[in-house]
Amino acid sequence: MDRVVIVGAGPVGVGAAILLAQRGVPCLVLDRYPEPYPLPRAVHVDDEVMRILQEIGVAEDFLRLSRPGLGLRLLDARHRVMAEFRRDSTSGPHGYPQANMFDQPDLERLLRARMAALEGIEFIGGAEVFAADSSSVRYRLTSDNTEHTVPASAVLGCDGANSTVRTLIGAQRLDLRFAERWLVVDGVCESDLEAWGGVHQVCDPRRAASFMQLGPQRYRWEFRLFDHEPLLDVEPLLSPWLRGTGVRIVRRAEYTFRAAVADPWRSGRTFLLGDAAHETPPFIGQGLGAGLRDAYNLAWKLAADLQTPGGAPDLLDSYERERSPHVRAQIRLAKVAGWAMTGGQDRAAAVRRVVLGAIWRLPGLKGLALRSTSPPLRGVGSGRRAGTLSPQPxxxxxxxxxxxxxxxxxxxxxxxxxxxxxxxxxxxxxxxxxxxxxxxxxxxxxxxxxxxxxxxxxxxxxxx
Missing domain, CATH: 3.40.30 (Glutaredoxin)
Structure with a gap:
């Protein structure tokens, strides 16, 4: 059996390699960088995604490096609490806290260590892919500029929003009409800020913002930037949160939060996963989780196809059919949540405050807001619960x-x-x-x- 070639060694690519290797499928992982990206990016996974990390074999170590998130507080412009939605910080229906806050480099180190401990996975860093089809991949080593061709039983494009693999298979990137500029700041404080242990969302149309604790003395701030607005001075933005506490800035970067999806996700035996297949605004914390769901959905199907005489083409066909509607539903929810928490003008903001207050007073609607269950997959099997995820007591x-x-x-x-x-x-x-x-x-x-x-x-x- 030729190896599955995985382009991209972020959490989605490495996760896919581990899931395949655990099923006896050899993999070659290529990445343009020899080392993991050292700065924070993703900060949250839910309890459903924790089950994937459990399957990968890193859940227990991850729990020691992460912290349970208590939920969401919606604040007005003066940081007064408008509504609070608490999560289960002990064990939800899937055996883990419903929200888990972390520093992405910590997760990447765990995944790389797990990958290195498994037989059947080879990793090559400093490899720039410039050609790929369903049976081979060509790449160039940046260390000596030599070109190499490797056969492939399948190719997985896990190479991010600017995916080379997506371009090579001719897939389109469909704009789902959401783009906002945000300033993202990660910092380490001199002492603990003694903040509430969930996400704080400032619902201020003049300067929407988010604040969350990632670990001991580690925090993230996100501030909405308007079109054509220059990059802002960080100090005055952070001062209301710090209250005189010193902070060392680990990262300060501008991002454009987008909503987009690839069409198609597949060409022959080449597949797109993670940000190569979809981009979602971060307001419901499902960006990385969506990519790991892709990897889990595809890995067992691809292993079955490769290990079954004659293959399992129906299983492979179901990958995009199941995952694309699921991702689109989560993107729609993220867009609505983003507008509700950050969008609108002054009059809309006043209306929003009244509505959020009403939601907080209605137990039924509050319960719906707290529910972390993802949408069911479409077209799966038979019966009322088909397509839903089982609990894990x-x-x-x-x-x-x-x-x-x-x-x-x-x-x-x-x-x-x-x-x-x-x-x-x-x-x-x-x-x-x-x-x-x-x-x-x-x-x-x-x-x-x-x-x-x-x-x-x-x-x-x-x-x-």
């Missing part, structure tokens, strides 16, 4: 308490209520959900007496 195995995914293993599985007969398809692992296995009763309450078939990515394929 702790279960009791012979060797002690474990999270559910550890009991399910890497392949297809069947969750069967105790006492119900089941004839599983070949290769499906049957897990009988007894009171002994499920002492909390959470899994039995979710099953409601039904038998559920789960795909390797824990998405419900069918209920019976």
């Amino acid at each position: 702790r279960v009791m195995l012979d060797d002690g308490e474990r999270l559910l995914d550890e009991a399910l293993g890497p392949g297809w599985s069947v969750l069967c209520p105790d006492g119900r007969a089941v004839s599983p398809d070949s290769g499906h692992r049957v897990v009988r959900v007894t009171p002994e296995l499920d002492p909390s009763g959470r899994l039995r309450r979710w099953l409601r007496g039904r038998t559920v078939v789960l795909r390797p990515d824990r998405v419900v394929h069918a209920t019976r």
Whole structure:
């Protein structure tokens, strides 16, 4: 079997390589830079994405480097709280805190170490890809300017918003009509600011802003820039938050937050993942998570295709069909959230304050705002829950308490209520959900007496 060639060694590319290697698929990872990008970028993943990091094998180490986010506070221009939406900081339905704040270089170090520990993955840094098709990739080493050609069983373009692979396959970048300039500042303070442990969003049309703590004495600020406005002096922007505390600026950069999606995501056996396939505004914290969802969705399908005589073309066809509508739905939500929190003029801001206050007073709407469950995937299997992600409570195995995914293993599985007969398809692992296995009763309450078939990515394929 030729190797899968992955272009781009950010979290999505390295994550995809690990997921494939764990399924016995050899990979070659190429990146134009020899070392990981050293400065912070992504800062949040939810509990669904934590399950992917669990599958990759870095969740426990990641928890030691991250901190639970308590939720979201909406502030007015004077930093008075208009509304507060709290998240579960202990364990949500997927076994992890619903919001997890972190410094991206920390995650990248964990992923690179995990990649290096696995057999079947080769990494080449300083490699600029200039040609690719479904059977080979050509790249140039920046160290000596030599050109190389490698055969490929498939090519994954994980090379970011300015993707070379996207250009090479002729995919279009569809503008979804959102572009805002923001100033992003990361800093390390001399002492802890004793701020509330969630995200603060300043809903001020004159200067929308965000503030969050990433770790001990590590903080991020984001400030909206208007069109043609010059890059701002950081000191007066930070002073209301610092209150005299000294800060060392780690990064100060302007970004344009965009909404876009590639069309198509695939040409033959070449696929786009992460920012190469889609860009989303950061207002619901799903940018990196969307890319890792791409990797998890595609990895098990590509492994099955490569390891099945005659391949599994229907599985490969389902990658874009499932992921593109899911991403578009999250982009729409991010755009709406961005407008609600930062957009509008003075009159709109006044109306927005009244509406947010009303939402805070209505438990039903508040619960909807707090829900972290992502949209179901379309066109998956059969039954009411098809396309949704199963929960992951702790279960009791012979060797002690474990999270559910550890009991399910890497392949297809069947969750069967105790006492119900089941004839599983070949290769499906049957897990009988007894009171002994499920002492909390959470899994039995979710099953409601039904038998559920789960795909390797824990998405419900069918209920019976």
